[in-house]
Amino acid sequence: MRWQLRAVPCMESTETMPAAAIIIRSLTKVYGSLTALDHFDLEVVQGSIFGLLGPNGAGKTTLIRILTTLMRQSSGTAVIEGFDSLRDGREIRRRIGVVSQENSLDRYLTARENLELHARLHGLAKRQYQPRIDHLLELMGLSGRQKDFPDTFSGGMQRRLVIARALVHQPQVLFLDEPTTGLDPQSRRAVWEYIRSLAGSMTIFLTTHYLEEAEQLCDRIAIMDHGRLIALGSTQELKDRLSGATVYEIEFAGQSADQYARLLADMSCVIGISRAERSVTVTLECWECLSEIVTALNGAAIRRISLKERTLEDVFISLTGEKVRE
Ligand SMILES: Nc1ncnc2c1ncn2[C@@H]1O[C@H](COP(=O)(O)OP(=O)(O)O)[C@@H](O)[C@H]1O
Ligand SMILES: [Mg+2]
Structure with a gap:
């Protein structure tokens, strides 16, 4: 049929x-x-x-x-x-x-x-x-x-x-x-x-x-x-x-990453933070928080602020977890 x-x-x-x-x-x-x-x-x-x-x-x-x-x-x-x-x-x-x-x-x-x-x-x-x-x-x-x-x-x-x-x-x-x-x-x-x-x-x-x-x-x-x-x-x-959170990487020109990482970590709109040698990666509640960050960094020697694009892998891992199968 x-x-x-x-x-x-x-x-x-x-x-x-x-x-x-x-x-x-x-x-x-x-x-x-x-x-x-x-x-x-x-x-x-x-x-x-x-x-x-x-x-x-x-x-x-x-x-x-x-x-x-x-x-x-x-x-x-x-x-x-x-x-x-x-x-x-x-x-x-x-x-x-x-x-x-x-x-x-x-x-x-x-x-x-x-x-x-x-x-x-x-x-x-x-x-x-x-x-x-x-x-x-x-x-x-x-x-x-x-x-x-x-x-x-x-x-x-x-x-x-x-x-x-x-x-x-x-x-x-x-x-x-x-x-x-x-x-x-x-x-x-x-x-x-x-x-x-x-x-x-x-x-x-x-x-x-x-x-x-x-x-x-x-x-x-x-x-x-x-x-x-x-x-x-x-x-x-x-x-x-994936949640509305957005991730930005901020790269500093001088040795100021440490100092600004501490300042950013205390901000309420920053929900996650990690540090590399010259850069700080922040997860923000929403993209609108970016202007608060830029204001807080006023005067800092910044080389680059870049948005980290999500990959399908982020979606996959967020849905299926990190545990290794079989
Ligand atoms: N013929 C079968 N008899 C018993 N269990 C099976 C059989 N085929 C698959 N399974 C089990 O069913 C689940 C799904 O398997 P499968 O469809 O092969 O998954 P995938 O292709 O996504 O790896 C697994 O836990 C697998 O061990
Ligand atoms: Mg299969």
């Missing part, structure tokens, strides 16, 4: 946003006594690049496995392109591409044969899949190595081949579970380029624990931990969610 695709209402205006490619309602997965997914709710708009962030063990792979019909949920619903994950597995599998956390390439087939096998499993005719495979090998920069076996490839090339394989049957939704884990920075950037080049032509749902990756690629980001959704928005919206 095909669900009616529902337009997602936009909160700020009466306009409607594009239809949802993925609708998740109260999705729960229990492994014995462990609740890996806990009443998880999410909607992903068609054509967007969506990033799911979370520390190890947060439940990212569990969620992807349910959405890609590799595993059944304990309760709740997941609808992909209008199809229900429990009832319409076949329909969903025809419409999705999956790049799992581990590269699952057939080592006894060449790169091209890996793609051809996938095409045949999806019931494509040779005349359909041959030009498509040529195009994908070109797109992923693997044309020159198509007759080689995957074992002879670098980690980055194997990853690109797995992505190419997931695209052979022209999926509407592409799932990527930690697409760049274990890759060196150059290969990671190359994979980002390929993912970006797909933007708009399909919905992309990726998981990662690299904050920079989410920031670079994703239109919207969800942060999850302990099986629950804890934050959702664009990178900027997530950064704005």
